[in-house]
Every structure is written in structure tokens, then in C-alpha cells.
Amino acid sequence: MRMSRQLGVTLRQAPAGAETPGHQLLLRGAYLRQLGQGIFSYLPYAVRVIRRIEQIMREEMEAAGGVELSMPLAQPGELWKRSGRYDKIGPELLRFSDRRDRPMVLALTHEEVTASLAASEVQSWRQLPRLVYQIQLKFRDDPRPRAGLIRTREFTMKDAYSLDRDERGLDLQYDRLHQAYLAIFARCELPVLAVEADVGVMGGSEAREYMYLSPIGEDTLVLCDSCGYAQNRQVARAARPEVPDEKPEALERVSTPGTTTIESLTGHLAIPASKTAKVVFEATSDGRFVVGVVRGDMQVNETKLANAVSAAELRPMTADEIAAIGCVPGYASPIGVGNRATVVVDEIVAESHNLVAGANEEGFHLRNTNFGRDYDADFITDLTAVEEGQPCVVCRSPLRTERGVEVGNIFKLGTSYADTLGAYFLDEDGTEKPIVMGSYGIGVGRLLACIAEANHDEGGLSWPAAVAPFAVHLCAIGEEGLEAAARIERRLQSSGIDLLVDDRGERPGVQFTDAELIGCPLLLTVSKRSLASGGVEAKARKPLGAEAQILAEEDLVAWVRAKLPERFASRGT
């Protein structure tokens, strides 16, 4: 590509609002422009990086047995009503009407269409297993896009769906996709950590997320350095503390004026927070009230609470709603709530004796509350949020937390989509069974953004060879340089080497700084001076400021191929 034909100019200063280094450099380097909140145009350089990433994904998906197809972005709302997600998913699902006033949605993922295709195409166990994938736009009307491409509303995703006869088949594909994903990220040179994750609105039984560790990440990961335990904080567990073995004592009402927090309560009664219980009030989107109870020294993990009551999402209850179930904020407990709310008690609380809890009366608490005697629960489960330093559930070493960006995920979906959308097949034994599905996604733009975050220096971007927009950036300086550059361009291109030629006639300094900013792995300079010394100045982008060597034009192709083996070797070729 000739730089003189490029649409988009490099910027000396990043537009205000670009916060992360990667986002700033993608804007400055003329890769990216923002059109609206969470909506971006990809300029020619970015498109080339995306093509490289997508090619890697295609190769690895094909190697995993996948076949590529393409499913629509705009879909009938009816389909989503059948799966139940039309009502389950909130405003992130963009809904609109077509000209005949029929409900439509922009897909934020493609389980429904896949199941619908499976229903019509798969009749026999002989047609299973299958793995389909696509690289497709998605739209998710996110309440808060951020950090450039890290979180957008419109985004391209490589999504794949597995279809199997049974759980065993799903397990096999799930493991195969895990390996494929590790291969994709490795080839993109993005370090990722696979962590166990919550299944969320996707439904299903098991999920894993691929995390690029970075402070700009929005997920908190719980890690154990000694045994390798790694889970998203949404599902992570710590080892449970010892619960003292006590005999239940008699319930006692005590005056505790002005103690609406655990801190003030423990101070007033001179007891540790671990001898108290506290309560959170949440409501589900279908109107159920939920009371969660954890020990006073612990925090509620909302994801766990939502999962306990099979709710897609929770919102805090209003003061009126709390009063309606007989509770008093600050002096609350599940005692007396009865069936006015779903009570979920953390397992540690359920095992503990004689905790101090609210009396549901302004200014009063109760000593010696005991689960089972004084109140009951609809569910007993782990509700606690893991904190840094707590002992690992596996090996009891202190846990560490870290931020991460989720660049990919894999889900075992099970049969829920097949059941709701009628995707059944006739098994070998003559019985009709639902197809067992898995779902596997990688955000293409987010992956590009993470690679940019992970690969830059003071000079600008510095792409891994496998995904760089061009293998070579050639600066043509002066009349002699331009003439030689045309020759070099023909020579490299005829050998299958893609290059960006800076033929703008800018001053050398401008060309050099732009070359470093754009970040192609190999930098060539041709000029009157270099020609006089015998050819072309050549050096790698990394490390910044490396000494260049002079190469004869006829040696360039061999040099490039030797420097970038990963770019010219693709899987299976």
C-alpha cells in the first residue's frame, strides 16, 4: 500500500477522552476513529490487522473441525421470544420494528439462530457432532462503553457453536476449543490466563474466560500463585474459616441505638464482626424479593446471590419494598420475613451459632440468633465475595486478585436452546433427544485493542509480526529514494511480502516518527545516502532505536523472511 493513498492522518496529540495508551496510539496512528458512543470506524491499517487476526482464527477453527457460516445480525424478535431471552435480557438487546411493525432485534450473540438451524438441518445422530463458526457483527446496547475498543456497542465477534449428541461429546469439543483458543492467543502473541467463570445470561453449566491481565480490565480475577487456582471473582471461592463450635444460647433483644453499620454495632457491643450477620435486599427483574444473609465480616457476591435464586439480574430493593417485607434497614435480619421474600443464607452463617443480627426494629438488635431455630432459608449456599489475602480453597495459600480483560470465553450450554427451539435428533437407540450445545466467542476488536495495549513503547505501537498491518514499512526519502522504493515495492510484493511505502515526500524526521507510531515490525529506509552506501537501511521496530544495517536490494526478500518466520508460516501450509 502506498501511504499517499491512505485515508486518515496520524495525529501528534490523541483526542481528549482517549485514556489508555493503546487507545491513544490507535487513534494517533490512524487506525481508528470514533463515530459515537461505543461505535468506531476502522481505518485501512486496522482493517489489515483485523484480517490477520481473523485469518489466524479461521485456521485454528478449521483445525478444530469447524466450518464457517454466516448468520444474520438483524433477526426476528419472535426467535428470541421462543428462547425466552427476549424478556430475560434487558435493554442491552436492541429492539426495533420493521416496516410491517414486526418486532426485530440486533443480535448480541447467535445461539438462537444456531439452534434454529440445527433444528432444521440435523435429524440424525449421524449428523453429529458439528462445529460451526462465523466472524460476525454483534450489537449490544451497553449502558457504558469504555476504553476505546475494549468495550464497544457494535463489535465483531468470532463465535462458534458446537452441536453434540451428549455431554461427553460436548466435553470433547469444549476441550478442543480450549486448545484452539490457546493457540489463537499464542499466535497473536497475547498472553492470556484461562479462568473459570460465571455462565451469566448465556445459561449452561460451565464456562471459562480468557483474560488479558491488565489494570484497564473490568473483571477481577482471583489467583493462587502456589497451586494455580484461577477464577473470575464472580464465582471464586476462598477456603471457609473455622466456625467455633458453640451451643445455641437464648435469643436476647438488646438496645443498640445509632448502630446501622457493622462497624458501629461491633464497637457498641464489643464483639468481632465475625459474630454478626448482615443482610442485603435485592429484587429480581420478574418482581421477586431476595434477602441475602452473610457474616458481618464478609461481603455479598451479587453474582452468587443472583445464581442462587436463578435470576438474570438483581437490583437493590427500595425503602418501601424493604418495609413491606417487615424489615428495617440498619437493624435488619431475616427473622420475621417469612415467605414475603426468598431468603438465601450463606453456608458459613448457617453453620454459625449465636450471631448478632437486627431485630427489624429501629435501635434494636438480637443476640444469639441461630439459623434453623430463629429463621429459615429457601437456599443455603456460598454467597461470599473473595477478598485479596484470603486462603485458597484448594491449598490455603493466600489468594491474590488482579484485573483482566475478557478477550474470549467458552460455555457449555447444554440442551436449553435445543429444548426451547426444538432442535432434536434421533439417536442411535431410536429415541429423540435434544442437541447438546456449546458456545465459544472471541471479540475481534477487543483482541486487537489488547494486543495494542500489550505491544507499544515510547515510539508508538509495535505489533507482533503475525498480526501487523504490514510486514515492512518502507520510508522513501528524496527523489532517489522514491525511485528505488518503487523497485523495492515490486520486488517484495512479487515475493508475497506486504509493505507500506511512505511515498508522501515528507521530511525524513516526520517519516521516521510516523513509521515508529504505526508500528510495523520491519523498517526500511531508502535514500540517496543509503543507496550510496550500497542499498537500503534495514532494522526491526523492536527495540526502539536499534542500529540499522545496509542491505542490497536483492537481499531484502531473504532478510524479511528470516526476520518474520511466523508471518509467512500459516497452519497446515
Add this chain to the structure above:
RNA sequence: CGGGGCGUGGCGCAGCUUGGUUAGCGCGCCUGCUUUGGGAGCAGGAGGUCCCGGGUUCGAAUCCCGGCGCCCCGACCA
């Protein structure tokens, strides 16, 4: 959705508190001359509904009201 911030030529910003001549600066852009290996110099020039709508006023970028857009924190989330 709650809290905070911002909106002035392509980009970055000043001006607004205390209303008052032609709305400024840096970068970029155009023309000419000089220069030509690390973001050139000189000279000349183009380019602005000061986010939008209302209001106050003799007069609004500036004050008031309403709206829109974007960013950050939180809630939420592939």
C-alpha cells in the same frame, strides 16, 4: 440509571468567574521562497452555526432555563 467533568476551525487548548470592538494560541492544512536523515525556517493565506433551542440584556462564547453529545467513577455487563 446515580455521581463528576467536558463541549470554542482537523487535533490539543485559552477566553467564561466580572457580558462590550475584528474570538485567540500551539499543532496541522494551503501558496511561495529557503531548507532537506529524527516531527524545518521565513512570508503570506484558508478555515469557526463558540454543541442545540429558548430566555435575560442595548449587547451573550460568557449569565439563566431546557435539551443533546462525549469522557470518567459507580451500578451493569460478551
